[in-house]
Amino acid sequence: MPRPNLQSIHDVLGQLTEGYQDKSAYHLALVQNAWRQVLGDEATQKVQKFSLHQGVLHVHCHSDSLRHELSMQRSRLLQALNEALAGAVVLGEIALR
Helix, strand or coil: CCCCCCCCHHHHHHHHHHHHCCCHHHHHHHHHHHHHHHHHHHHHHCEEEEEEECCEEEEEECCHHHHHHHHHCHHHHHHHHHHHHCCCCCCCEEEEC
């Protein structure tokens, strides 16, 4: 009886996403997941739109108070997001609108 070819889930998912890793939508999804991981669901719900262009994350906020708070913590937020992304996407700047 032949032995089945067993692979870890990590390897299988890596093979499935391999072709998408250079796509901008894939990078944006990684950034959105990192945002949720760093700031939580409540802050994520107050964001109207994310966009990513040439290493700049554009964040459109519903709340003026959230935008102000994020602007005060911009450098720490950028560092935390880059750590959460672990080199998959490198953010150079965050633009809050």
